[in-house]
Amino acid sequence: MKPLSLVSPVDATRVDLPRRRFVQGLAVGGAVAGFGLLRPGQAHAQARAGHPAVLSGTDFQLDIGRTLVDCTGRVRPATTVNGSLPGPLLRWKEGTTVTLRVTNHLREATSIHWHGIVLPFDMDGVPGLSFDGIAPGETFTYRFDVRQAGTYWYHAHSHFQEQTGLFGALVIDPTGHERHPADRDYVVMLNDWTDEDPAHIYALLKKQSDYYNYHQPTVPGFLRDVRERGLGDALAMRRKWNQMRMNPTDLADVGGAAYTYLMNGTAPAGNWTGLFGPGEKVRLRFINGSASTIFDVRIPGLEMIVVAADGQDVVPVAVDEFRISAAETYDVIVQPRDTRAYTVFAQSIDRSGYARGTLAPREGMQAPVPAMDERVWLGMQDMMGAMGAMGSHSPLSPRERVSEGRERVRPEHAAHGSPEPSPPAPLPTGEGSQAVHHARTEYGPSVDMRVDMPRTNLDDPGIGLRDNGRRVLTYADLRSIDGPLDPREPEREIELHLTGNMERFVWSFDGLPFSEAKPIHFRYGERLRIVLVNDTMMNHPIHLHGMFSELEDAEGNFLVRKHTINVQPAQRISYRVTADNPGRWAYHCHLLYHMEAGMFREVVVS
Amino acid sequence: MRRPALASLALAAVLFAGVVGAQDHGHAHAEAPDMGDMPGMEHAGMDHAGMAMPAASGSIPAPALPHAPHHHAASHHSSAQPHDMSAMPPMQGGSPPPDARDPDYSDGIRSSPMHGMDMGMEDRPRLATLRLDQLEFFDDRAGRGLQWDIQGGYGGDIDKLWLRTEGERRGGRLVHGDAEVLWSHAVAAFWNTELGVREDLGEGPNRHWAAFGIQGLAPYWFELQLTGYMGPHGRTAARLRAEYELLFTQRLVLQPELEVNAYGKADPARGLGSGVSDATLGLRLRYEIGRQFAPFLGVEWTRRFAGTAESARSRGESPSERRWVAGVRLWL
Numbered sequence: 001m002k003p004l005s006l007v008s009p010v011d012a013t014r015v016d017l018p019r020r021r022f023v024q025g026l027a028v029g030g031a032v033a034g035f036g037l038l039r040p041g042q043a044h045a046q047a048r049a050g051h052p053a054v055l056s057g058t059d060f061q062l063d064i065g066r067t068l069v070d071c072t073g074r075v076r077p078a079t080t081v082n083g084s085l086p087g088p089l090l091r092w093k094e095g096t097t098v099t100l101r102v103t104n105h106l107r108e109a110t111s112i113h114w115h116g117i118v119l120p121f122d123m124d125g126v127p128g129l130s131f132d133g134i135a136p137g138e139t140f141t142y143r144f145d146v147r148q149a150g151t152y153w154y155h156a157h158s159h160f161q162e163q164t165g166l167f168g169a170l171v172i173d174p175t176g177h178e179r180h181p182a183d184r185d186y187v188v189m190l191n192d193w194t195d196e197d198p199a200h201i202y203a204l205l206k207k208q209s210d211y212y213n214y215h216q217p218t219v220p221g222f223l224r225d226v227r228e229r230g231l232g233d234a235l236a237m238r239r240k241w242n243q244m245r246m247n248p249t250d251l252a253d254v255g256g257a258a259y260t261y262l263m264n265g266t267a268p269a270g271n272w273t274g275l276f277g278p279g280e281k282v283r284l285r286f287i288n289g290s291a292s293t294i295f296d297v298r299i300p301g302l303e304m305i306v307v308a309a310d311g312q313d314v315v316p317v318a319v320d321e322f323r324i325s326a327a328e329t330y331d332v333i334v335q336p337r338d339t340r341a342y343t344v345f346a347q348s349i350d351r352s353g354y355a356r357g358t359l360a361p362r363e364g365m366q367a368p369v370p371a372m373d374e375r376v377w378l379g380m381q382d383m384m385g386a387m388g389a390m391g392s393h394s395p396l397s398p399r400e401r402v403s404e405g406r407e408r409v410r411p412e413h414a415a416h417g418s419p420e421p422s423p424p425a426p427l428p429t430g431e432g433s434q435a436v437h438h439a440r441t442e443y444g445p446s447v448d449m450r451v452d453m454p455r456t457n458l459d460d461p462g463i464g465l466r467d468n469g470r471r472v473l474t475y476a477d478l479r480s481i482d483g484p485l486d487p488r489e490p491e492r493e494i495e496l497h498l499t500g501n502m503e504r505f506v507w508s509f510d511g512l513p514f515s516e517a518k519p520i521h522f523r524y525g526e527r528l529r530i531v532l533v534n535d536t537m538m539n540h541p542i543h544l545h546g547m548f549s550e551l552e553d554a555e556g557n558f559l560v561r562k563h564t565i566n567v568q569p570a571q572r573i574s575y576r577v578t579a580d581n582p583g584r585w586a587y588h589c590h591l592l593y594h595m596e597a598g599m600f601r602e603v604v605v606s
Numbered sequence: 607m608r609r610p611a612l613a614s615l616a617l618a619a620v621l622f623a624g625v626v627g628a629q630d631h632g633h634a635h636a637e638a639p640d641m642g643d644m645p646g647m648e649h650a651g652m653d654h655a656g657m658a659m660p661a662a663s664g665s666i667p668a669p670a671l672p673h674a675p676h677h678h679a680a681s682h683h684s685s686a687q688p689h690d691m692s693a694m695p696p697m698q699g700g701s702p703p704p705d706a707r708d709p710d711y712s713d714g715i716r717s718s719p720m721h722g723m724d725m726g727m728e729d730r731p732r733l734a735t736l737r738l739d740q741l742e743f744f745d746d747r748a749g750r751g752l753q754w755d756i757q758g759g760y761g762g763d764i765d766k767l768w769l770r771t772e773g774e775r776r777g778g779r780l781v782h783g784d785a786e787v788l789w790s791h792a793v794a795a796f797w798n799t800e801l802g803v804r805e806d807l808g809e810g811p812n813r814h815w816a817a818f819g820i821q822g823l824a825p826y827w828f829e830l831q832l833t834g835y836m837g838p839h840g841r842t843a844a845r846l847r848a849e850y851e852l853l854f855t856q857r858l859v860l861q862p863e864l865e866v867n868a869y870g871k872a873d874p875a876r877g878l879g880s881g882v883s884d885a886t887l888g889l890r891l892r893y894e895i896g897r898q899f900a901p902f903l904g905v906e907w908t909r910r911f912a913g914t915a916e917s918a919r920s921r922g923e924s925p926s927e928r929r930w931v932a933g934v935r936l937w938l
Contacts, residue, residue: 129718159727203733204897206763207937211897218853242826244698245796384697440706445764445792449697494711501795503823506729506763510709513729518712584718598729604715 050264050272050357052084052168056091058098062112064134064156064166065105071193071260071267078165079106079156085265086189086289087154087168094149094175100142102134109133109158112142113586114170115327115543116152116311116563119144121583124545126157129584129602133158149174150311151285151329152563153189160198163291163592167191171285172311179481180307180316180333182283186274190286190324190346190355192259192293193267202593205253209505212257215249215350215375240383244449246537248377249350250502251463253538253593254292256352261293263346263355271366272357278339282359283307285331288324291592294349294539294566296323296465297330299342299359300370304332306473310562312548315479322473323349323462325541325566327590330473334359341365349464349539351375376464378569382537385454385570436533436572437495439510447511448501450535454572456554462539462568475551478560484550485561486578490529494520498534498542498567498589498599506597507536507589513598520587522579522605529556531574534567540594541566544603545585550576564590579605699794730762735937740890742933744774744906747924751776753931759790766790768800773808782808786817786833797822804835810876813837819845827851842870859900863888872913877921879913892935904931 067080081087092098104110111133113125123144127133134140149172156166169187194201204211217238225234241248266272276282284304288295298304298321305316308331316333324330324346336342341360348354351372358366380388438450459476460466500507509517522528530549532542542549543564551559552574567573582605589599695703736758744751752775759768768790773783788802798821806813819833828848835843845867852860866885869878890904906929910918915925 203731206731206733207735208897214856216853216856218855220854245823245825245827437707438702439709440702441709443700443702443706445794445797448795450695451697452695495707496709503796504763504792508729510707512709514727515729518710519715519717520711521713521715523713596727596729600727600729602717604712606715 050266050270052086052265053082053088054091055088058092058096060090060098060100062087062100062102063105064102064110064112067165069165071262072195074195076195079110079161080165081112081168085165086191087166089169089171089187090154092146092170092172094146094172097143097145101139102142103139104134104136107136109135110161110166111156111158112154112166113157113545114142114152114154116150116329117144117146117170118148118546118548118581121546121581121585124583124585126545126586129586146172148172148311150308150313151187151287151331152311153287153289153327153329155289157586160202160291160592160596162289163192163194163198163201165193167289169285169287169289179313180283181281182333183280184274184276184282185285186282187264187285187287188272188274188344188357189262189264190288190290190293190295190297191262191265192254192290192348193262194254194258194260196258198291198592201254201258202596205505205593206597209253209502210247210250212252212254213247213249213350214255214257215352216247217249217377237377240380244383245503246383246449247502249375250378250537251350252293252348252352253505253591255348255350259293259348259353261295261346261348261353261355263344263357266357268354268356268369272344273363273365274344274357274359275363276336276359276361278361279335279337282334282336283331284334284344285329286324287329288326290326292326294323294325294541295346295355296321296349296373297344297346298322298470299334299344300367302334302336302342302359304334306478307331307333309478309560310564312561313481314560315481317473317477318471319473319477320470321465321468323465323566325539325564325590326592327541327543327564328562328566341367343367343369345370347372349462351464373464373468378463378537379466381455381460382463382569383449385451385572386456387453388455388570438535439497439512441511442497442499442535444511445504446501446506446508446513447499447535448503449537450497450499451533451570454533454570455568456572458551458553458559458573460568460571475559475566476553478551480550480559480561484558484576485548486527486550486576486580488527488578490527490576492523492526493529493531495531495533496520496601498532498536498540500536500538500594500597500599502536502538505593507594507599508597509599509601514600514602515598517601519584519602519604522577522603524579524582524606526579528577528579529574530577531572532565532567533572534569537569538591538594539566539568540599541590542588543590544577544587546581546583546603546605547577547579547585552576582606730764732760732762734758734760737937739935739937740931740933741935742902742904742931744929744931746927746929748927749776751781761790764792766798768802780808782806788817790821794822796824800833804833806876810873813841813873813876815841815843840871841873844868857894859892859894861888861890861892861902863890874917877914877917879911879916881913882911883914884908884910888931890931898937900935902931902933902935905929906931 062081064081067078067083068075069078069085078085102112111125111127122130123142124130152170154168154170155162169189222234260267264272286297303318305318307316308314310329322330336359339361341358344357344359346355354372356369436452436454442450459474461472461474465472496509499511534540541564548561548563549565550561551565553559565573565575585603587601587603588595738756740755742753744753755772757770759766761767768788771785774781784804784806786802786804788800790798790800792798800819800821802817804815804817815835815837817833817835821831824830828850831847833845848864850862864887868882869880872878872880886906886908888904888906890902892900892902894900908927910925918925
């Protein structure tokens with residue numbers, strides 16, 4: 001790890017002291033200076049490190065500006081809301097109407113999108129679809145009814161501003177009582193901070209897509225496998241990858257080589273701390289506000305009861321670990337009974353770094369930080385879907401072999417009870433409603449592979465988490481507590497394939513980047529089934545604006561309502577949408593560089 | 607682009623032949639890997655019980671399941687006709703079947719007039735690239751000099767204006783060199799066609815060529831470039847380049863490289879015989895201080911053939927030579 005210091009957001013425009021000295025002094029002192037500190041009494045004041053200001057009520061003034069921050073020992077400009085990174089925690093109340101005046105102090109246009117909030121499309125904050133964006137010096141007023149509760153977040157939808165700091169948490173208190181009352185309530189926001197200019201990162205990825213991958217297969221690794229497994233096996237487990245020009249270590253586009261992972265704006269060395277009293281119930285609202293990072297989260301020594309996913313209450317499920325893809329949120333309840341510290345550990349999917357914080361009875365305590373898990377290669381199921389998963393015959397990647405006869409431990413369902421997991425279903429064999437239909441536009445230079453038999457099971461925790469001895473949450477464990485929003489069966493099906501070409505760093509739906517694609521039309525009022533087939537070897541968190549995505553299992557049974565659905569490599573997933581919110585909506589992969597490279601569509605509901 | 611594989615350069619020649627041979631049918635077919643040899647693809651593996659196994663359970667044998675009704679047709683099909691996986695469509699390349707899905711779900715609705723431009727989205731950005739693949743000093747029996755292999759260009763994912771130059775200076779003068787200006791056009795996932803001109807410089811009269819070829823990444827991570835040339839007076843030429851990368855660590859990379867030149871007819875004024883004129887095999891070991899900057903040390907063997915070798919002998923030069931090289935690789 002690089003040497004790290006606390007994030008010290010400082011508003012550049014309002015600081016009279018020599019800038020560098022000011023920032024460094026604060027970094028050394030370990031304090032945080034939002035400009036609230038300089039102007040006591042302002043609503044933007046931050047209480048203490050890693051605990052951004054909480055703004056609650058129905059009227060908000062948000063100022064977007066450039067702020068100098070120091071996450072890594074280098075002072076860099078960030079795009080911030082009210083001068084803090086993350087922006088202030090906004091606390092709304094279900095059933096109210098909120099008014100948010102957002103003023104742009106930048107030299108370029110900006111925007112804020114309220115992620116996961118169902119609202120009129122002209123309030124959705126996507127420049128070019130919802131509105132024109134907020135021009136420099138201008139104020140845009142968002143006003144809408146809050147008709148949901150739970151944990152959400154907000155972020156810029158303009159260029160790379162989300163990567164440079166424009167994000168914050170959004171917590172909506174329910175009209176009634178909280179289903180799972182807790183003694184303490186913390187937002188745990190995860191982010192990937194970079195000192196580099198994200199536009200430069202994007203250009204580098206275009207020129208050399210594995211620029212940030214420092215975990216590639218090597219000759220010594222090959223020789224070790226020859227020694228341990230014999231030449232035949234060592235060749236076999238590389239053959240398919242090499243033949244297809246695919247990299248089995250391609251887990252993240254940008255990793256620890258450029259990122260410092262933050263928990264509530266605090267680098268690992270800064271150790272964000274949430275306090276508890278022994279025996280108290282602590283609600284942790286995890287938000288992955290990363291531009292391009294998927295995290296695996298656990299708190300060694302504590303069982304986590306997952307009570308909500310993407311802001312929507314689910315049947316509680318007890319786990320040791322969960323994967324949180326970009327833009328997802330999970331609410332968990334923990335109940336630490338001992339008077340000791342616990343590490344909140346969020347390692348990136350490519351094991352190139354981690355965000356870390358502490359739950360402790362008092363400030364200044366810390367628990368051991370676990371080593372990151374071993375790095376594993378993508379498996380055959382990540383390349384070939386169901387066909388790859390069949391293969392006890394197929395050459396599995398290193399450390400992906402499963403010990404014979406060992407069952408994966410299923411997460412136990414918590415006291416509230418949950419429907420018995422349905423028995424494994426017969427998998428589609430490529431006929432009937434679940435056949436895969438590649439688009440005719442998937443055969444050009446923008447697509448480097450297609451999966452003909454994707455896997456449809458949802459009980460796979462994904463690469464790097466399989467059979468790790470811990471109870472890991474999967475989508476198969478999630479059940480929305482109140483059933484689907486709309487009981488109707490889907491009357492129409494739209495199949496879309498997630499496509500890309502890693503060598504050229506081109507990403508798209510159906511082989512057509514956004515600039516070359518037509519909008520997708522949802523007919524107003526219809527109940528739709530969206531089928532996504534991931535024809536790539538990367539995870540893609542797909543986010544539909546304005547309407548919930550109601551995830552189904554392989555047999556079409558409703559599971560869980562989400563705003564962002566992570567589709568694993570070579571996986572087929574389906575979900576239902578009710579097209580009840582007219583307007584123009586964004587629909588995209590929430591990995592920022594994939595979105596920028598074209599994995600984006602306009603959805604028109606009319 | 608980096609090669610995570612271990613394989614021999616000899617394979618490059620085979621692949622080269624494959625690529626060339628497939629040109630008539632469209633090279634997209636050449637890159638489609640043969641799925642017929644996929645492991646576990648025998649008939650038994652195709653039955654539904656095997657297919658039903660959740661991916662997460664890896665090699666755990668799944669219990670046989672009763673026939674689900676909707677399933678019957680498929681399993682009947684597979685038992686009636688043993689599955690030959692080579693009949694499976696390839697995972698890469700190829701052309702769309704006649705019944706391929708239409709990706710248009712617009713019902714005739716047009717995009718938002720701004721079409722997301724305000725978002726700052728640029729999914730086909732045009733970028734400028736400069737790659738100094740080799741900028742190096744060399745030392746051989748005849749003395750020392752400087753040689754280079756530089757390329758760069760400007761453009762998007764599909765179309766680029768591409769420039770290439772390689773050459774050699776010794777004793778303050780240009781011994782030989784050439785420069786190419788090409789339109790590079792992506793035609794398949796890993797392949798670009800190239801069309802343009804080449805100018806030969808250095809000793810002897812300059813020569814002008816029209817250039818056409820393909821460039822891309824062959825299976826097993828071989829970087830290939832094959833270009834044909836046509837000049838005035840019925841002159842023809844061809845050049846093959848193949849590169850590979852072996853990672854010893856994430857930063858220490860050995861790069862073998864092969865270049866072969868051929869000419870349709872002799873060009874005595876430039877010391878060239880007809881047929882294969884020369885082949886150069888290089889080995890460079892570089893250390894990537896950053897991805898974009900790497901010093902290297904290496905060795906290069908060149909061999910001239912037939913008329914070109916005769917011509918070298920007549921000038922008192924050896925048809926074969928070995929060079930030590932030291933230089934830098936950097937790109938922007």
